[in-house]
Amino acid sequence: MNSATVRNLLVRGMLAGLAAGLLALVVAYVVGEPNVDKAISFEHAHAHEHETEAVSRSLQSTAGLATGVLVYGVAFGGIAALAFCFALGRVGRFGPRATALLLSGCALLAVYVVPFLKYPANPPSVGDPGTIGKRTALYFLMMLLSVLLAVAATLLGKRLAPSLGTWWATVVAVAAFTVVTGLAYQFLPAVNEVPKDFPATLLWRFRLSALAIQTALWAGFGLAFGELADRLLNPRRTKAASGHAVPAAH
Structure with missing residues (x-):
């Protein structure tokens, strides 16, 4: 694979990471943030002293959350694209789409699930x-x-x-x-x-939401990057699928 192709795949990986980050952001805001709010409410209800927040909760749950998730998606999208360049054709007879999905699944497992099982995510109050x-x-x-x-x-x-x-x-x-x-x-x-009086149901829901966010991120990346990589690496098949005439090889 030449350097120009690697560069193009890197750019597409970052774009796919951005798109996946947007999907994960929606999941985080809809599924994750309510559990974070409940955990913070629990902390405030049991705290003896109240400290002034350096950053408001509304800013944390909007601009702060978006910045963190999108930067994470772009960064890991670029890294995953480079790993894709190495893996394509070396892990089996898989095309770009299948390789991207396989790589995303392995990344989800190795980067998040395995560490999560040993050190699961905890709410900010824990x-x-x-x-x-x-x-x-x-x-x-x-x-x-x-x-x-x-x-x-x-x-x-x-x-x-x-x-x-x-x-x-x-x-x-x-x-x-x-x-x-x-x-x-x-x-x-x-x-x-974890405090003994912390609600077990809330802790479980928070951890499930954290897993859902990562699953959405890597599944979205695998689908988006697989499509972009396939269009780059197999342009003739893409044109044929779209109904355009493909010139015969001589």
Whole structure:
């Protein structure tokens, strides 16, 4: 793949990330923000002292939320596009659309779901402010381990495929990823700072909404980027599908 194609895919990845970010923003605002408001209300109801907010809640839930989600979408869209350039044709006989969806699913699993299962998302009212640095470092360490293990599992599967076949090579790679991830779960310290009187239903809904936002982001990216990449890499098929005449090859 030449540098011009990589550059074009990078731009399309960032655009797809922006579109996916807009979709995730809608989900965050409709599904996530009500749970955040309830969690903050719980915090205020149980606080002994009230501090003045440096940034108003209305600004946080609108401009702040939009900025964070859209920047996240564009950044990870660009990174995922570069990963797509490497993965296309190397992870099986998949076209651009299927490869983009497969990559998005793996990214959702490695970047979010695996770290989430060890260190699930908590509302802003949950957690000791003094341990936020430690909690953040542990979360990103789990994320880094998950991504590295996913890459290692992919390489292991490709290495075993000639001798075991695609099916059993995939089974062994997934099993290895699961076992090593389980060991990481055991050795990394646990974090449990949820107050005993915090509503369990609210905590569950908040975590489900966080998962829904990430799912919307990566599913949207996979669909949007797959379409853009397919149009770039297969222009003749795109023209044929749209009803335009395709000149015969000589």
